[in-house]
Amino acid sequence: MSLFQFTSRRLVSQAYCGLKPPSSKKQRICLEMARPNSNIADFREVFSKAKHIAIITGAGVSAESGVPTFRGTGGYWRKWQAQELATPEAFARNSSRVWEFYHYRRELMLSKQPNPAHIAIAECEARLSKQGRSVVVITQNIDELHRKAGTKHLLEIHGSLFKTRCTSCGNVAENYKSPICPALAGKGAPDPEIEDAKIPVENLPRCEEQGCNGLLRPMFVWFGETLNSDILTEVENELEICDLCLVVGTSSVVYPAAMFAPQVSARGVPVAEFNMQATPATNRFRFHFPGPCGTTLPPALARHKSEIIS
Numbered sequence: 001m002s003l004f005q006f007t008s009r010r011l012v013s014q015a016y017c018g019l020k021p022p023s024s025k026k027q028r029i030c031l032e033m034a035r036p037n038s039n040i041a042d043f044r045e046v047f048s049k050a051k052h053i054a055i056i057t058g059a060g061v062s063a064e065s066g067v068p069t070f071r072g073t074g075g076y077w078r079k080w081q082a083q084e085l086a087t088p089e090a091f092a093r094n095s096s097r098v099w100e101f102y103h104y105r106r107e108l109m110l111s112k113q114p115n116p117a118h119i120a121i122a123e124c125e126a127r128l129s130k131q132g133r134s135v136v137v138i139t140q141n142i143d144e145l146h147r148k149a150g151t152k153h154l155l156e157i158h159g160s161l162f163k164t165r166c167t168s169c170g171n172v173a174e175n176y177k178s179p180i181c182p183a184l185a186g187k188g189a190p191d192p193e194i195e196d197a198k199i200p201v202e203n204l205p206r207c208e209e210q211g212c213n214g215l216l217r218p219m220f221v222w223f224g225e226t227l228n229s230d231i232l233t234e235v236e237n238e239l240e241i242c243d244l245c246l247v248v249g250t251s252s253v254v255y256p257a258a259m260f261a262p263q264v265s266a267r268g269v270p271v272a273e274f275n276m277q278a279t280p281a282t283n284r285f286r287f288h289f290p291g292p293c294g295t296t297l298p299p300a301l302a303r304h305k306s307e308i309i310s
């Protein structure tokens, strides 16, 4: 079925779907409310024809590798959750505490490995690139597990645990040191009774650019900060050209899938959700595959019989 046929047959006014008014005329349409398809053979048919696949991933993918988010019930580091420490104000007030928190998360990641969902995505990208087809991963995860799995085309919209930005000169650098600085060695334990290390600011991670020595901060978009506009532009460009979109391990009512996937769906492009439960947005997508994405994704992205491997 051509995209045009699908579009003309299935699209109705966006008002019908109870959505916010669209910003452009192009988006002034959306899929009618219908039960999404969970038939893997139907998905595989669409997948086999896709040339540009955009995969939006969220915390659910990391959770299957045992990566904590420090949000929600029980999600505490000492007495705090991520939204209390991941702010510019918290960093200004207590840089040592915020660095202890990030140091803990960095060190924890050294013991975590990509799971079958990360690996399926990376293998799919490598295989399809040999056929002149592209896969881009747009992630809100900061743990670099996609990179570790071998994903090459990766847009990390929230930044990375393994990058820093200088608060003086603005230099952004990759940083995989363990510990990131001597003063943080052995610090960052998450137990609620642990006291702050109160590391003097001059002993926290410092910029290594010649003559700078400014205080480094994690290269991470904190609560209250805006996303990197260059990355957002790249995301927009990828979403414009994609002819299949996967939403993996993130509910489509939660940012960023809430922002990106409905926009793709509104153009008539098939969107397939892979997450634990259906959400109120699920009915706006063509496909929904419930369950752990480490189980559902590998068979979905495996080599299709129509793929010619040279």
Ligand SMILES: [Zn+2]
Residues within 6 Å of the ligand: 166, 167, 168, 169, 170, 171, 207, 208, 209, 212, 213, 214
């Ligand atoms: Zn600097």
